[in-house]
Amino acid sequence: MYGWIWRHLPGNVWVRALIALVLVLFVIYALFQYVFPWAEPLLPFNDVTVDNQ
Amino acid sequence: MAATADGTEEQTSARGSGPAPGRRGTGRIAAAVSVFGELLITAGLVLGLFVVYSLWWTNVVADRAAHRQSDKVRDDWADSGPGALDTKDGIGFLHVPSMKNGEVLVEKGTSTEILNDGVAGYYTEPIKSALPTSGKKGNFTLAAHRDGHGAKFHNIDKVEVGDPIIFETRDKWYVYKVYDVLPETSKYNVQVLAQVPKESDKKKPGHYITLTTCTPVYTSRYRYVVWGELVRVDKVDSKRTPPEELR
Numbered sequence: 001m002y003g004w005i006w007r008h009l010p011g012n013v014w015v016r017a018l019i020a021l022v023l024v025l026f027v028i029y030a031l032f033q034y035v036f037p038w039a040e041p042l043l044p045f046n047d048v049t050v051d052n053q
Numbered sequence: 054m055a056a057t058a059d060g061t062e063e064q065t066s067a068r069g070s071g072p073a074p075g076r077r078g079t080g081r082i083a084a085a086v087s088v089f090g091e092l093l094i095t096a097g098l099v100l101g102l103f104v105v106y107s108l109w110w111t112n113v114v115a116d117r118a119a120h121r122q123s124d125k126v127r128d129d130w131a132d133s134g135p136g137a138l139d140t141k142d143g144i145g146f147l148h149v150p151s152m153k154n155g156e157v158l159v160e161k162g163t164s165t166e167i168l169n170d171g172v173a174g175y176y177t178e179p180i181k182s183a184l185p186t187s188g189k190k191g192n193f194t195l196a197a198h199r200d201g202h203g204a205k206f207h208n209i210d211k212v213e214v215g216d217p218i219i220f221e222t223r224d225k226w227y228v229y230k231v232y233d234v235l236p237e238t239s240k241y242n243v244q245v246l247a248q249v250p251k252e253s254d255k256k257k258p259g260h261y262i263t264l265t266t267c268t269p270v271y272t273s274r275y276r277y278v279v280w281g282e283l284v285r286v287d288k289v290d291s292k293r294t295p296p297e298e299l300r
Contacts, residue, residue: 001087001088001091001092002091003087028102031099031102031103031106032102032106032110036102036103036106036107039103040107041165044272044273044274045107045200045201045271045272045273046107046165046198046199046200046201046202046267046273047240047267047273048163048168048196048197048198048199048206048265048266048267048273048276049163049176049196049240049265049276050179050238050239050240050241050242050243050245050246050265050276051178051179051240051241051243
C-alpha cells in the first residue's frame with residue numbers, strides 16, 4: 001500500500017519524501033480537526049455530568 | 054479467506070503452465086499480507102494519535118478558549134461599575150487550592166460544547182443549580198472535565214474534607230468548606246445535585262456547592278462528587294485581595 005503510493009509519487013527521492021511528508025501532515029490534520037472530534041463523543045471516556053440518560 | 058483462495062489458485066495455475074504464474078500467485082499473497090500488515094500498523098498509529106489528541110491537544114485548545122473567555126470576563130468586570138451581572142461569558146471563577154489548577158471559569162450549562170472550552174459549567178438540567186449570587190439557599194452544582202479539554206477537575210481526588218473551595222464573582226468571594234466526598238457513584242445518581250443533598254447527610258436547606266466529574270481517570274464509568282458548605286462571603290476590595298485561604 002505505502003510502497004504503491006511511493007512508486008506513484010512523481011520526482012526524485014527528495015521530492016517524493018517531501019510530498020509524502022505533506023501527505024502525512026495532511027492526514028494528521030484531518031484526523032485532529034475532523035475525525036477525532038467526531039469520534040470522541042461516541043466513546044465512553046469523557047462524560048462528566050450526572051443525568052437521567 | 055483471501056489467502057486461501059489465492060493459494061488454491063496458485064496450485065491450479067502452477068500445475069497448468071509452469072512455475073512463472075505460480076510465482077506471481079505467491080507474490081499476490083505476499084502483497085495481500087503486506088497490505089494487511091500496513092493497515093494494522095496504520096490502525097495502531099491512528100489509535101496512538103487519538104491518545105495524543107485526547108490527553109494533549111484537547112487541553113491545548115481548551116486552555117486557549119478558557120484564557121480568551123476568562124480575559125473577557127475580567128475585562129468586563131473592570132469596565133463595568135456595580136449593577137446587573139453579565140453572565141453571558143461566565144459568571145465567575147472557581148478556586149480550589151487543593152486541586153492546584155489555578156482559577157476555573159464558570160459558565161452556564163454542562164453541555165459538551167461548553168465544558169470542552171476548559172471551563173466548569175453549572176447545571177441547568179436535570180436539576181437546576183442554585184446560584185450563590187442570588188443569595189438564596191440552594192445547591193450550586195458544577196461539572197468539569199477530568200481528562201482532556203482542560204481537565205479542570207483532574208485533581209478532584211486530592212480534595213479532602215475541610216479544604217476550601219472559593220467562588221469569585223465581580224463583587225464577592227464565596228468561601229466554601231468541603232464537608233463530604235463521594236468517591237464513586239452511578240452516573241444516574243442525580244440526587245447528588247438536589248438542593249438539599251441528602252446523601253451528604255444534610256437535612257436542612259443551606260448554601261451548598263457540589264462538584265461532579267468522572268472517575269476513575271481516563272474513563273467515564275462512575276462519577277466523583279465533592280460537597281461543600283458556605284462558610285462566609287467576603288466583599289471584593291479595590292485591589293481584589295484574595296481571601297486568606299488563597300494566599
